[in-house]
Amino acid sequence: MNGYAPLLAGLVALLAGLAIGKAWERYKLSGGKWIDRRRARESPHYILGLNFLVANQIDLAIEELSRAASLDAEALEVHMILGNLYREKGQVGKAITVHQSLLQRSKLTRIEHAYVLLCLGLDYKRGGFVDRALDAFNEVLRLDPKNEYALLNLQKLHEEQHQWSEAYDTRERLNKLAAIDSQPQSQAILAFLENEIGLEAMRRKDYGEAARRFLSAINIDARAVPAYLNLGDVRVAEGRDKDAATIWEELVEIAPDRAYLAFDRVEALAVRTGTPERFTRLCRKLIEDNPQDWRGRLALSRHHAAGGRTQEALDLLFAALMQNPHALSIHQAIWRALGQLRHPAHLVNRYTELTQHAVFYLDPHVCLRCRYRSTELLWQCPHCHDWNTFVEERIAPAQDTTEVEV
Numbered sequence: 001m002n003g004y005a006p007l008l009a010g011l012v013a014l015l016a017g018l019a020i021g022k023a024w025e026r027y028k029l030s031g032g033k034w035i036d037r038r039r040a041r042e043s044p045h046y047i048l049g050l051n052f053l054v055a056n057q058i059d060l061a062i063e064e065l066s067r068a069a070s071l072d073a074e075a076l077e078v079h080m081i082l083g084n085l086y087r088e089k090g091q092v093g094k095a096i097t098v099h100q101s102l103l104q105r106s107k108l109t110r111i112e113h114a115y116v117l118l119c120l121g122l123d124y125k126r127g128g129f130v131d132r133a134l135d136a137f138n139e140v141l142r143l144d145p146k147n148e149y150a151l152l153n154l155q156k157l158h159e160e161q162h163q164w165s166e167a168y169d170t171r172e173r174l175n176k177l178a179a180i181d182s183q184p185q186s187q188a189i190l191a192f193l194e195n196e197i198g199l200e201a202m203r204r205k206d207y208g209e210a211a212r213r214f215l216s217a218i219n220i221d222a223r224a225v226p227a228y229l230n231l232g233d234v235r236v237a238e239g240r241d242k243d244a245a246t247i248w249e250e251l252v253e254i255a256p257d258r259a260y261l262a263f264d265r266v267e268a269l270a271v272r273t274g275t276p277e278r279f280t281r282l283c284r285k286l287i288e289d290n291p292q293d294w295r296g297r298l299a300l301s302r303h304h305a306a307g308g309r310t311q312e313a314l315d316l317l318f319a320a321l322m323q324n325p326h327a328l329s330i331h332q333a334i335w336r337a338l339g340q341l342r343h344p345a346h347l348v349n350r351y352t353e354l355t356q357h358a359v360f361y362l363d364p365h366v367c368l369r370c371r372y373r374s375t376e377l378l379w380q381c382p383h384c385h386d387w388n389t390f391v392e393e394r395i396a397p398a399q400d401t402t403e404v405e406v
């Protein structure tokens with residue numbers, strides 16, 4: 001899919017190596033018999049192996065590290081890295097065998113035991129053995145309650161199983177350990193998990209519980225956009241239209257850049273309750289506050305087009321096109337409007353002028369973490385499973401079409 005996968009694998013392996021290096025430091029601090037284990041680390045094979053690892057030549061790294069390991073059967077960290085490399089190569093069975101045999105050693109310290117179990121947990125996770133992975137990570141936490149890596153993997157496993165309450169509790173534990181500067185994103189993740197718990201309640205039609213959860217998510221993170229959308233849906237289901245309108249308008253106020261996600265809901269409710277001006281006013285205010293807001297113009301134009309005010313709709317669409325010539329949805333709306341007006345030549349010419357340098361693409365949202373692309377805004381990346389990592393890619397009106405890059 002992209003050129004980042006091998007690089008990423010190398011980094012993961014490297015990070016696993018660093019984590020083990022850290023374990024090694026702790027081992028030394030704990031007064032372990034480090035002189036006994038120096039042989040493997042001092043052999044040229046160990047250094048060569050690490051160099052191949054950094055250069056992402058996994059097979060050669062395995063070869064050299066295997067030699068280093070054979071010099072010293074006791075060298076725990078070398079065997080741990082080897083096991084991790086087998087896992088990265090997809091040889092999960094081999095990785096499990098290596099790590100399990102390390103667990104059989106009688107003289108492991110508590111922290112060594114925890115790190116080998118962590119590696120084993122990652123093997124199980126990679127191999128899809130969910131229950132065993134859960135057991136392994138929980139056991140790591142029993143031995144080393146502040147192990148952030150185990151907590152994070154546990155959170156991800158629970159998310160994959162849609163065990164949102166468990167994922168929430170694990171994340172809360174992790175947040176208490178995490179550095180202050182990572183707090184905003186940590187709070188945002190907690191809010192997303194709370195929102196998922198609310199959605200489950202909503203599917204059971206337990207509206208009271210659902211509303212409590214969505215409110216709690218907003219409380220945790222005022223920018224928890226999906227919680228506003230869902231809370232409004234609950235209010236509509238409860239027959240509380242006014243409250244729904246209020247919460248969606250609050251969303252537009254707090255996150256104007258995401259306001260478009262509420263457009264369909266706000267418009268449907270405004271039309272249904274006989275107050276369409278509530279929707280048009282909202283769009284106009286968004287455009288006024290941010291002249292680059294093309295989505296506000298597109299939504300307002302749709303509303304006008306549906307009401308037969310095609311010329312007004314088209315004016316808005318041309319203005320939207322000047323802000324974002326790459327949005328396919330604007331072009332489609334323009335052609336619909338031009339069709340309704342029976343293609344007057346001066347309007348078609350105006351459109352041709354505006355689109356001369358436009359570049360089209362269908363998947364403008366991109367995950368900052370793994371570069372996964374999506375047509376729609378996603379709150380959790382289906383590829384790297386991280387939360388809230390999508391941004392909308394925008395390219396400037398191109399002078400030179402070779403410069404289409406972010």
Ligand SMILES: [Zn+2]
Pocket residue numbers: 367368369370371372381382383384385386389
């Ligand atoms: Zn991603």
